[in-house]
Every structure is written in structure tokens, then in C-alpha cells.
Amino acid sequence: MRRARRRSGRRRKQIGNEVRNPIRQMLKLAVSGYIGRGRPHKPDNPFERQAPGLLKYLTEEKGLRQRSMYQYQFSLRQFATYLERIGIDDLAKLSPTVLSGFIAEYAPPRVSWSTVRNACGVLRVFLRYLHREGVLAKDLSSLVEFPQSYRHAGVPRSISWEQVDQVLAGIDRRSTSGKRDYAMMMLLATYGLRAAEVATLTLDDIDWRNERLKIRDRKAGNTTTYPLSAAVGAAIIEYLKNGRPATTCREVFMRCCAPHAPIGSAAVVSRAAHFIRKAGISVPRAGSHVLRHSCVQRLLNANFPLKHIGDYVGHRSASSTQIYGKIAVEQLREVALGNGEDVL
Structure with a gap:
């Protein structure tokens, strides 16, 4: 009964958003100065007033790609929020105490x-x-100390393939959002994609005639082309035909509520976390990377060489893949006995 009430409440909220959002868009066009109560706009440069040329510096001089810019903007917003909370409105007032306080809190x-x-x-x-x-009169960058951590200290957050099936089975594929979420989760689990790679996937990246899937501009700077799995292809087709809203955007996955903008990587992470928890699976920091790690672990258990696995999921270095050896007990035994040279 309680679960039914929660579902009913979520449905009412969804219907309310579907009604209110188009009205807000209309009011923005019709009423001068209308702002509304929607999500606040996040500035691209939170320090525009005192550092107006920052973004140009990052893109033109540092050569950052769009995906790296998102990371920079996120961290800069976090820093701007921290400064606002402690009452620092002038960047010239930055000090070692302020910087260490931010790192300690974050x-x-x-x-x-x-x-x-x-x-x-x-x-x-x-x-x-x-x-x-x-x-700044002095260069304070050397005062920002990287926290001590050990690259291979943690264990990858993988779950068993039976649990992956439980996650997929828990998605209601009758709804438009369910069709979208199922296709996204299939991409994460089958190819070990990152959330940003799913969010930025476009219609042009899918070659239906030759059954190929292209993932562009990966973290390592390369492009990977995969055979298009029949199950993944069917899930995407079902969403495109019966779930995706009418739009001129080329991105595959869209928000369900108007205005129908492309979904963001944070939403992909959030949806993955939701379905993992819904399946009753306990894992540290549930999210899309759990499915990515599970894909890698499945390949490792199938005795694929680490080099091939790293290429498959777009790792930038071999060390990113080698951490999975910590939980590949059987393969480590083979290495210890001298029978696993092809694994390393």
C-alpha cells in the first residue's frame, strides 16, 4: 500500500512537470523578464567578474576538450560555492587557510x-x-597539496553478472523513461561505457546497416568502434520508436519532461544508482561505474588479456586495468604457477 502511494506520488509529480515546463517556456517568451521557479542556471564561469578570460585560457591555451571542461567547471563551481559560504567575495583574499579548508571539506x-x-x-x-x-600577488598553486592516496588501494565496485541481470530486470520497460533507461543500462553493462559516453552518444554514432557502434572522443582521446549487440540494438530501437520524444537533437537519449533536452551524464549515473538500489544490491557509491566495472570483471573472468580489456573499455593506461587483478583470484594463481603470462 505504501509503495503504491509512493508510485502515485511520483506519477503526480511527473505529470505536474510535464504540464508546468511547457508553460514556463511559453512565459519566458511572452513575458519580458520572466525567470520562473525552474532550475537555477549554472554559470559556465563562476568567476566571470574577476577572471573573465578563464574559459578562453582553458580551451585555447591549455587545449582542454569539452569533456574536460565540464570537469573543470564542476570543480570551479564547488570552489565558488565554498568561498561564498565563508564570506570570501574577492579572489585577492585567497590564503593558505582558505585553500586548505576547501580541500579538507571536499x-x-x-x-x-x-x-x-x-x-x-x-x-x-x-x-x-x-x-x-x-x-593574486603570489602564485599560491604550490600550496594546494594533493591528498595522499594509493592508486590500487581500493577494489573495483563490480557486481556479479547475475546481479546485473537483476538490475536490468528491475526496469519497467513499459514506460517511456523505462525504455530509455533500459537502453542506457544495456550500453553500460555490455560495453563498459562511461556515463558521459552514454549521454553524448548520437544517432550518427550508430551504423545500423553494418551493425556498428562508434564511441567518439573517449577519455584517452581515441575513438572505439564496437560490433552492435543484437540485444543492445533492439533496446535502442524500442526506445527510438516508442519512447524518444520528437526532437531535432542528434543525441540518442533525451529527458522525458519538456523541454526535451539531451540527458546529462549525472542523470545516467543517477539512474544506474537507482536501479542498483532497487535490485537490493549493496555496493559503495552505486552508479554507472558499477556496471562498467562489472563488464570489465566479466571479460577478465572469461580469460581475456588485460591489454584487450583495456582497449575494449577505453582505459588510458594498462594500470587502470591491472587493478582488476586484485579480485581475479584464479588468474593470479595461474600467474604464480607460471601459466598466465598472456594475462599480464
């Missing part, structure tokens, strides 16, 4: 070690830029 278990290290790297670049532009 640390595990709230986020992963890799996220903290990325934020530290972004902050260092930002501080060097501020010094170059004369905003």
Missing part, C-alpha cells in the same frame, strides 16, 4: 579520492592563472 567519504585529486589539479591551474593575470 574530501572522502563525501567524494572519491580521484574526485578530490581532480579538484586539486583544477584549483592549481586556476591559481596559476590568477597570478598570471595579476589577480
Whole structure:
């Protein structure tokens, strides 16, 4: 009974959004100065007033690609929020105490070690830029210390393939959102894609005639072409025919509620986490990477060489794949006995 009420409440909220969002869009066009109560706009450069040339510097001088820019913008917004909360409105007032306070607050278990290290790297670049532009009298970048962590200290967050099946089975494929979510989860589990790679997949990346799937601009800077799995292809076709809203956007996966914009990588992570928890599976930091890790582990258990697995999922270095050896007990035994040279 309680579960039925929750479903009913979610459905009412969804219907409300479907009604309100088009009205808000109409009011924005018809009423001058109308802002509404939608999601607040996130500025591309949260420090536009004091560092207006930052984004141009990152793209033109640092040569950052769009996916890296998203990471930089996310970390910079986190830093801007922190400064606002502690009452710092002038970047010239930045100090070692302020910087160390941000790193201490922005640390595990709230986020992963890799996220903290990325934020530290972004902050260092930002501080060097501020010094170059004369905003800071001294270069404070060396004061940002990377937190001590060990690359292979953690165990990948994989689940068994039977549990992956449970996750997929828990998706209601009768609804439009369910058709979309099922296709996304199939891509994550079958190819070990990253959330951003699913979110940015376009109609042009699927070659139906030759049954090929192309993943462009990967984290390693390369492009990977996969055979299009029959099951994955069927899931995508079902969504395109009976779930995807009418739109001129080329991205495959769209938001269900108007305005129908392409789905973001954070939403892919969130949907994966939702279905993992719905299946009753307990795993640290549930999300899309759990399915990615599970894909890698399945290939490893099938005795594929680590080099081939790394190429398959787009790892930038062999060390990214070698961590899975920590839980490949049977293969480690083969290596110890001298029968597993092809694994390393």
C-alpha cells in the first residue's frame, strides 16, 4: 500500500512537470523578464567578474576538450560555492587557510579520492592563472597539496553478472523513461561505457546497416568502434520508436519532461544508482561505474588479456586495468604457477 502511494506520488509529480515546463517556456517568451521557479542556471564561469578570460585560457591555451571542461567547471563551481559560504567575495583574499579548508571539506567519504585529486589539479591551474593575470600577488598553486592516496588501494565496485541481470530486470520497460533507461543500462553493462559516453552518444554514432557502434572522443582521446549487440540494438530501437520524444537533437537519449533536452551524464549515473538500489544490491557509491566495472570483471573472468580489456573499455593506461587483478583470484594463481603470462 505504501509503495503504491509512493508510485502515485511520483506519477503526480511527473505529470505536474510535464504540464508546468511547457508553460514556463511559453512565459519566458511572452513575458519580458520572466525567470520562473525552474532550475537555477549554472554559470559556465563562476568567476566571470574577476577572471573573465578563464574559459578562453582553458580551451585555447591549455587545449582542454569539452569533456574536460565540464570537469573543470564542476570543480570551479564547488570552489565558488565554498568561498561564498565563508564570506570570501574577492579572489585577492585567497590564503593558505582558505585553500586548505576547501580541500579538507571536499574530501572522502563525501567524494572519491580521484574526485578530490581532480579538484586539486583544477584549483592549481586556476591559481596559476590568477597570478598570471595579476589577480593574486603570489602564485599560491604550490600550496594546494594533493591528498595522499594509493592508486590500487581500493577494489573495483563490480557486481556479479547475475546481479546485473537483476538490475536490468528491475526496469519497467513499459514506460517511456523505462525504455530509455533500459537502453542506457544495456550500453553500460555490455560495453563498459562511461556515463558521459552514454549521454553524448548520437544517432550518427550508430551504423545500423553494418551493425556498428562508434564511441567518439573517449577519455584517452581515441575513438572505439564496437560490433552492435543484437540485444543492445533492439533496446535502442524500442526506445527510438516508442519512447524518444520528437526532437531535432542528434543525441540518442533525451529527458522525458519538456523541454526535451539531451540527458546529462549525472542523470545516467543517477539512474544506474537507482536501479542498483532497487535490485537490493549493496555496493559503495552505486552508479554507472558499477556496471562498467562489472563488464570489465566479466571479460577478465572469461580469460581475456588485460591489454584487450583495456582497449575494449577505453582505459588510458594498462594500470587502470591491472587493478582488476586484485579480485581475479584464479588468474593470479595461474600467474604464480607460471601459466598466465598472456594475462599480464
